[in-house]
Amino acid sequence: MAGQATAPYIPAMRAILIPLLLLLLVACGDTLVVRGGVEAPSAASQYAGATDPGDPFERANRTILDINTVADDNIFRPVAETYRALVPEFGRLRLRAFLDNLGEPLVFANNLLQLRFEAAGTTFGRFAMNTTLGGAGLFDVASAQGLARQSGDFGQTLASYGLDHGPFLMLPVTGPSNLRDAVGDAVDGFGNPLLLALGPVFSSFTLGVLNTSRGTLGGIDLRAENLDTLDILRADSLDYYARLRSVVRQRRDAELMALGRPSGMEPLDDPGHTPPALDDPGTASAASPAAGPPRLPNPPRLPPDFVARTLRQADLSMPGEAAGQALPAAVPLDGGWASSVLGGAALTPSARP
Numbered sequence: 001m002a003g004q005a006t007a008p009y010i011p012a013m014r015a016i017l018i019p020l021l022l023l024l025l026v027a028c029g030d031t032l033v034v035r036g037g038v039e040a041p042s043a044a045s046q047y048a049g050a051t052d053p054g055d056p057f058e059r060a061n062r063t064i065l066d067i068n069t070v071a072d073d074n075i076f077r078p079v080a081e082t083y084r085a086l087v088p089e090f091g092r093l094r095l096r097a098f099l100d101n102l103g104e105p106l107v108f109a110n111n112l113l114q115l116r117f118e119a120a121g122t123t124f125g126r127f128a129m130n131t132t133l134g135g136a137g138l139f140d141v142a143s144a145q146g147l148a149r150q151s152g153d154f155g156q157t158l159a160s161y162g163l164d165h166g167p168f169l170m171l172p173v174t175g176p177s178n179l180r181d182a183v184g185d186a187v188d189g190f191g192n193p194l195l196l197a198l199g200p201v202f203s204s205f206t207l208g209v210l211n212t213s214r215g216t217l218g219g220i221d222l223r224a225e226n227l228d229t230l231d232i233l234r235a236d237s238l239d240y241y242a243r244l245r246s247v248v249r250q251r252r253d254a255e256l257m258a259l260g261r262p263s264g265m266e267p268l269d270d271p272g273h274t275p276p277a278l279d280d281p282g283t284a285s286a287a288s289p290a291a292g293p294p295r296l297p298n299p300p301r302l303p304p305d306f307v308a309r310t311l312r313q314a315d316l317s318m319p320g321e322a323a324g325q326a327l328p329a330a331v332p333l334d335g336g337w338a339s340s341v342l343g344g345a346a347l348t349p350s351a352r353p
Contacts (some may be wrong), residue, residue, distance in 0.1 A: 061170035101137025110152035155184025
């Protein structure tokens with residue numbers, strides 16, 4: 001009887017496990033066959049050693065990205081494309097608003113935990129207004145009344161109490177994250193106040209189905225919304241993994257810093273200086289040769305003792321010093337030379353004598 005009962009499940013298990021094993025085998029190669037039958041280097045093949053202290057699991061992360069990429073090209077992207085083709089934009093917007101409204105109690109709870117009481121009041125007002133006047137959240141009428149949607153998740157809450165982001169992680173299916181946010185997502189998934197409130201009404205199985213359905217629909221809608229964005233990101237990347245890691249980190253850091261929360265990104269102590277835009281690693285622009293040291297607008301005139309002391313700190317010597325030549329009262333320096341040499345000494349040149 002036991003054998004008869006389990007026999008029907010064997011083909012189903014094979015149908016699930018065999019594609020997963022094929023994905024693993026494909027992801028372990030040096031190349032991936034991406035959309036259109038084009039071969040591209042796998043993320044794992046581009047691993048050149050652990051160079052990022054915030055990503056100690058880079059080798060494993062790159063392999064998981066390869067698996068996610070193959071799964072996305074063959075499963076998730078076609079589903080998202082079909083969804084976008086069959087459901088008109090009006091319907092997609094209504095579903096997105098409905099799912100956002102279901103998540104408002106979770107945002108409200110995290111706003112309270114972060115002691116952001118004004119944001120919590122706004123979130124509560126949004127949920128009440130959109131649920132009643134917006135057709136159970138299908139329409140966002142609250143935004144038109146000045147109640148903008150707030151951000152709030154448990155990873156953000158942990159950051160507000162000073163918890164560091166931890167190592168970078170590439171999670172199966174869900175993609176890039178970090179240890180703090182991965183824990184936060186797990187708590188958010190099972191601790192949604194709306195689902196907890198429905199606990200006495202529905203069984204745990206029904207609540208699990210509702211929660212999974214909400215996450216699945218949200219994931220499909222999110223993938224459909226970002227079809228072109230991810231295509232551009234992949235096409236413009238010499239190293240897709242490094243680029244994706246950089247973009248995700250910067251976006252999360254910017255979100256936390258906008259709330260006045262610690263993000264884990266160290267600020268640069270350079271008062272009065274506007275840093276140039278940084279290229280993301282892995283982009284074609286980042287691989288272009290350097291244009292040379294920046295040139296100062298006007299060549300500065302610096303006191304000889306300051307120049308000598310600065311260059312000695314950089315383990316360099318001044319022009320003419322080795323030959324014992326005397327220096328004039330003030331040393332005129334070429335702007336580009338001054339910028340590169342003084343920059344090597346980790347000092348900022350000053351035009352004041």
